[in-house]
Amino acid sequence: MGKGRAPCCxxxxxxxxxxxxxxxxxxxxxxxxxxxENWRALPKQAGLLRCGKSCRLRWIxxxxxxxxxxxFTKEEEDTILQLHHLLGNKWSKIASHLxxxxxNEIKNVWNxxxxxxxxxxxxxxxxxxxxxxxxxxxxxxxxxxSRACVERNARVDPERSTGQGPxxxxxxxxxxxxxxxxxxxxxxxxxxxxxxxxxxxxxxDQSLTFSGSNEPDHLKGMEEQMDSFFSFSSPYDPRAALExxxxxxxxxxxxxxxxFTIDIPFECDVEFWNMLDSLEPFSVHKADVGQDGPRxxxxxxMEDEDLSWLWYLEDELGLEATKEGGGQDNSxxxxxxxxxxxxxxxxxxxxxG
DNA sequence: AATATACACAACCGCCGATCT
DNA sequence: GAGATCGGCGGTTGTGTATAT
Numbered sequence: 001m002g003k004g005r006a007p008c009c010x011x012x013x014x015x016x017x018x019x020x021x022x023x024x025x026x027x028x029x030x031x032x033x034x035x036x037e038n039w040r041a042l043p044k045q046a047g048l049l050r051c052g053k054s055c056r057l058r059w060i061x062x063x064x065x066x067x068x069x070x071x072f073t074k075e076e077e078d079t080i081l082q083l084h085h086l087l088g089n090k091w092s093k094i095a096s097h098l099x100x101x102x103x104n105e106i107k108n109v110w111n112x113x114x115x116x117x118x119x120x121x122x123x124x125x126x127x128x129x130x131x132x133x134x135x136x137x138x139x140x141x142x143x144x145x146s147r148a149c150v151e152r153n154a155r156v157d158p159e160r161s162t163g164q165g166p167x168x169x170x171x172x173x174x175x176x177x178x179x180x181x182x183x184x185x186x187x188x189x190x191x192x193x194x195x196x197x198x199x200x201x202x203x204x205d206q207s208l209t210f211s212g213s214n215e216p217d218h219l220k221g222m223e224e225q226m227d228s229f230f231s232f233s234s235p236y237d238p239r240a241a242l243e244x245x246x247x248x249x250x251x252x253x254x255x256x257x258x259x260f261t262i263d264i265p266f267e268c269d270v271e272f273w274n275m276l277d278s279l280e281p282f283s284v285h286k287a288d289v290g291q292d293g294p295r296x297x298x299x300x301x302m303e304d305e306d307l308s309w310l311w312y313l314e315d316e317l318g319l320e321a322t323k324e325g326g327g328q329d330n331s332x333x334x335x336x337x338x339x340x341x342x343x344x345x346x347x348x349x350x351x352x353g
Numbered sequence: 354a355a356t357a358t359a360c361a362c363a364a365c366c367g368c369c370g371a372t373c374t
Numbered sequence: 375g376a377g378a379t380c381g382g383c384g385g386t387t388g389t390g391t392a393t394a395t
Contacts, residue, residue: 018363018389040380056381057364092383103383108362111385 015049019058023048027055028063061102068100072109080106081114 015023030046036059039052048055061067072080076098083094091103091110098106 112361
């Protein structure tokens with residue numbers, strides 16, 4: 001081969017632009033039958049005049065059975081906001097925490113909705129950021145249940161979050177932000193879990209396997225979950241374009257896309273969130289939110305939620321400064337807050353309830 | 354009703370890291 | 375070890391649709 005990188009495809013030979021239903025049908029049909037071991041070879045084998053990358057993108061972002069279409073829920077948006085605060089523009093990582101959502105979709109939502117929302121709030125919030133409650137966005141994460149542990153740690157600072165890039169040690173902890181150790185810990189936990197993923201091939205791409213025979217038992221229960229992902233709200237469901245003779249008919253003993261099984265390794269998510277699910281410190285403190293305040297389950301106001309969360313953190317971290325509002329120093333870069341050993345304590349407390 | 358503008362989202366592009374040879 | 379290949383990721387663009395004028 002010559003020097004330099006070979007083009008992924010001959011742009012003169014491939015079709016570009018929007019996919020037609022027929023192309024979708026062909027791609028789905030082919031992947032159902034043969035899988036997608038080699039994206040580059042796939043279009044040729046499937047008889048598609050498309051670049052392999054284009055096929056892959058189309059499949060991953062649109063045709064994959066577990067892709068959830070439709071508007072993002074408030075919870076999903078909140079999750080994106082907070083994960084973005086944690087991770088920056090790591091769309092694929094963020095997407096991994098939103099089953100059924102693709103990185104591309106999340107990226108679009110961020111660029112179209114969330115960034116603006118944050119920008120708007122940033123302006124709004126700048127007027128009030130001296131108060132404790134200024135640490136909150138107007139979004140509520142209460143319905144996210146125990147995920148709140150991490151997500152609260154990632155409570156968005158709109159002014160900061162409108163910028164690109166992950167929450168770094170300089171930025172977090174300022175202006176009433178939740179102390180960063182928990183953020184770091186959350187990140188570390190995520191990364192540890194990611195590293196524990198046995199094999200990249202097993203985890204990549206939330207891919208599908210197309211075999212009825214070697215379906216892992218633990219995945220069978222997932223079918224039901226996956227079924228929910230088949231609900232589409234878009235007017236054109238590409239999978240509806242499948243022509244009957246081209247696709248495997250749904251097996252009555254199997255899921256509705258025929259004789260392939262979903263092999264989507266959510267272990268990372270499950271483990272991660274299960275770990276967090278074991279943490280219920282916040283719920284205790286919810287109950288403490290002002291004797292006159294709402295009781296748990298009665299719908300805390302955002303302010304109450306934020307306050308109680310801050311109080312919880314203060315208890316755990318022995319911090320009083322937070323009560324004084326976010327205004328505390330920008331010195332959160334002090335090393336004692338970021339050393340792993342120091343970080344472990346509050347998170348551990350958090351995790352162990 | 355026609356046109357301009359803004360918005361939303363699908364798709365493309367180029368780079369990077371991992372793996373293969 | 376070096377180069378080739380591939381999949382994946384993030385940034386950007388193009389296009390269709392909705393809304394405003």
